[in-house]
Structure formats: structure tokens, C-alpha cells
Amino acid sequence: MWQELYAVLKDRNFMVVAVAEESRGPEHARQWIEAAKPEYWCLIDPAHRVADLYGMTNVPQAVWIDEQGHIARPTETAGSTDHFRRMDLTTRTMSPEDQAARTAARARYLDAVKDWVLSGKHALGAEAARRKLPRITPEIARAHALFRLGAWLRSHGKAAEGDRHMGEASRLHPDSWNVWRQAADLDEVGKASGQAFWARVQALGDKPYYPSPEL
Amino acid sequence: MTILLTESGEYVVAARDGLWLSAADAERSTGWTLKPEGMCKDELCVPLPATATRGGEVDLAALWAKLGAPMARDDAGDVWSLGTAAETRNAALDGLEAPDFALNDLAGTSHRLSSLRGKKVFLATWASW
Numbered sequence: 001m002w003q004e005l006y007a008v009l010k011d012r013n014f015m016v017v018a019v020a021e022e023s024r025g026p027e028h029a030r031q032w033i034e035a036a037k038p039e040y041w042c043l044i045d046p047a048h049r050v051a052d053l054y055g056m057t058n059v060p061q062a063v064w065i066d067e068q069g070h071i072a073r074p075t076e077t078a079g080s081t082d083h084f085r086r087m088d089l090t091t092r093t094m095s096p097e098d099q100a101a102r103t104a105a106r107a108r109y110l111d112a113v114k115d116w117v118l119s120g121k122h123a124l125g126a127e128a129a130r131r132k133l134p135r136i137t138p139e140i141a142r143a144h145a146l147f148r149l150g151a152w153l154r155s156h157g158k159a160a161e162g163d164r165h166m167g168e169a170s171r172l173h174p175d176s177w178n179v180w181r182q183a184a185d186l187d188e189v190g191k192a193s194g195q196a197f198w199a200r201v202q203a204l205g206d207k208p209y210y211p212s213p214e215l
Numbered sequence: 216m217t218i219l220l221t222e223s224g225e226y227v228v229a230a231r232d233g234l235w236l237s238a239a240d241a242e243r244s245t246g247w248t249l250k251p252e253g254m255c256k257d258e259l260c261v262p263l264p265a266t267a268t269r270g271g272e273v274d275l276a277a278l279w280a281k282l283g284a285p286m287a288r289d290d291a292g293d294v295w296s297l298g299t300a301a302e303t304r305n306a307a308l309d310g311l312e313a314p315d316f317a318l319n320d321l322a323g324t325s326h327r328l329s330s331l332r333g334k335k336v337f338l339a340t341w342a343s344w
Contacts, residue, residue: 001341013334019318019325021342026321033321041326043318047220048338053314055304062339065313074308084299087324090289117335129311136304140255142285145298149287152294162321178342185344192344 001060006040013067014117016040023151023182038147047151050075051178052144055134056179058210064116064123072116072123074133076213079109085201085209089115099176112215122215147182154186177209178198220296234275234295235254241273245297255344313338 002016018040021028026044032044050056054063054075062078065071065097083098094102115121124132153162166183173179180200181192191197201209217228217230227243230236239248247254253262267277275297279286284300305316313336317327328336 002337006295015331015334015336017328017331017336017338019338019340021340024343026319026323029229032234032341032343037245041320043320043326045340049316049318050338052299053304053316054338055308055342059340060344062314062337065328065331065336065338067333067335069229069313069329071308071311071313072335091297113337117337130309133305133308136301136308138283138301141298141304142287143299145285145287145296148283148298149289149294149296151222152218152225153289158289165287165289178340180343182342185342189344 001036002040003036003038005113006038008113009117010039011067013115018042019045020047021045021051021178021182023048023186025155041075046155047148048144048178048182051176054150055136055140056178057134057173057175063097063112066123071129071133074124075128076132077210079106080210080214082209089198094199109213109215139172143169143176143179146172147179150183151186159187167174217292218294221245222293222297222299232274233292233336234279235269235272236275238271238273241275241278245275247278249273 002018004015020031020043022044023046025046029044056075060080062076063071063075064073081102083094083102086098087094112122116123146165150162150165150169153165155175164181166179166186170176170180170183179195181197184191185195216227219226219228221244223246228236228240242248247256249268250260250262251313254260261278261281263273263277263281267274276286279297282300283302285298287296288294313328315329317325319325325329328338
């Protein structure tokens, strides 16, 4: 997904770290990683640890980290848009206008990353970065602990019990698409993009699925 | 035997009466060390009630409750997920230091984020679902 970006910038003291939030494990991510032939880090995160640490709720989201290990831009949508919500569900296609708009938005985001690597542009000062940080509540913290437990039980043959904990995690952290969609995928591959998913997206109403990073 | 899912990984420990562990197992799995002052990690020490320690053993459940950190266990009580308190997460993020982690690549080789110090890092998540 990021190979083009990385290829252009790899000699500039830059690394892409792509983390697969993949509770089914490395084999489930392998085909996509091998197809991308990435030269950057591709890591597997079955317990969704990175989402926990960085307050992430969806994929793709990204954090920009500077050379001193400081957060230059906290968790935000990484180039994706809400155009998919207007998809024709019978044909599974988007209008040419929406497709073009989506492609343009992604290109703008990748250009912004390039600008940052080359000149430091778009890095946020401390105050601005703090204002954009996600706020972790006790409910969200508990949701992550329950998700971890549920994922472990699922991968050790205790599907029903695992699913129960994941359901509780989702109730405690309803804004997390990672929790809800991973739980659905563990139940059945494809379920994360099925009818229940579309219903949940529609229930957002005017709220964004992918809030804009406002670069 | 009991399995603990903690910040640093998955550990097999001997636990009894809920989550009473030897101080050694507690330190190995959570990074919290039993000292006269209480349980300590990095610069922080948390005093524990007298009922939560006993001859080189410590009640991890009592520590987690004292930390205000979430804890979840399976029905059989064999697997415990020891999470991080919201306040701890927020304080860490507020400092704007990118939280460190180590994860495996497809070959099973571990890579640590902080080893990239000196480079700009674009950390992005994705999923097949």
C-alpha cells in the first residue's frame, strides 16, 4: 500500500512501518504483503497492540513520528475517504466522480507525507498535537483488555467465549471499527464487510467513518 | 498454570487464590517489582495494602485495582488479560513520545519501533478485513 511512497523517500532517513491488525495471524496477511513486495517494515499485530497504544479505531490510520521518536502528527485517517458509503451495493461500484475524488484525496495525503519527510511540513507543534490526541477513557482501556482476551480465546479454540468478550469490548468502545470488524472477521471471513457492517455504517448518519486529517 | 496477557507479552505463571504470584513471576510478566515501598516500575512505586503481599508473594489483582487498570479473565480463571489504565495511556500520549513496541514480521523476526530513532517514521495500520 505504501511501497510507492517508500521507494521515493527511502534514502531520506525515512521508514514506513505497516502494521497488520490481523488477529488471524501472519498467514492471513501474507498474500497482501507478498503481493506488495515491500521494502519497508511489515509487521503483524494479532492482539491489536498498536491500536491500543495509539488510541486507533479504524484502518488505515497513521501516526507520523519524527527522528527523536516524538509524535509529529497523532493518530488520524491515512488517506481514505467516506466516498465508499455511496457505493452501489448491488454492483459494488462507485461513480466515476467518487472514484476520482477518492483517488485524488489519497494522492493529496501521500504528497503531504512526502512534504513532511522532505521539509518537515505538516508536523504539528506540541500544543496542536496534544489537541488532536485521542482521549482514552476507562471504558476504552477495558475494551482493549477484553479484546486481547477474546482474540486469545478465539485463537485457542474457544470461539463462543472469545466472541462474548469481543462483543463486550465493542459495547464499551463503540467508536472502534477495529474491534467490531475484527470480531466479525473472526466469526466468518467477509463478515466485516457484510450487511451488518453496512447497517452499522449507515447508523453513523452524518458522522464520518473516516474523519479527515485536516492537513 | 495460568496465562497472563500483559503489555510485554504472554506469560505462563503459577497463580493461586485468584492472581497471587511469586514476586519473580509478577516482575517477569508485568515489569512491576516488589520492594519494601510497594510495587515499583520505572520511577513509580505504588504502596499496597498489607493484605496484598505475603512472604515474597503478591496479589496482582490488588495491584491492578490500585492502578485503576482494567483486568479481564476467562470463565475458567486460567487466562487473564492485564490491560493498561486509561490515565496511563493518556499521560504517555500527552508527553508526545511515540509509545514503543516490538512486533514480528512474516518471517517471525521481531522489530522494535524505537530502533528507528534517527529516522522519520510513517506508522500505518491496515487489515485484510
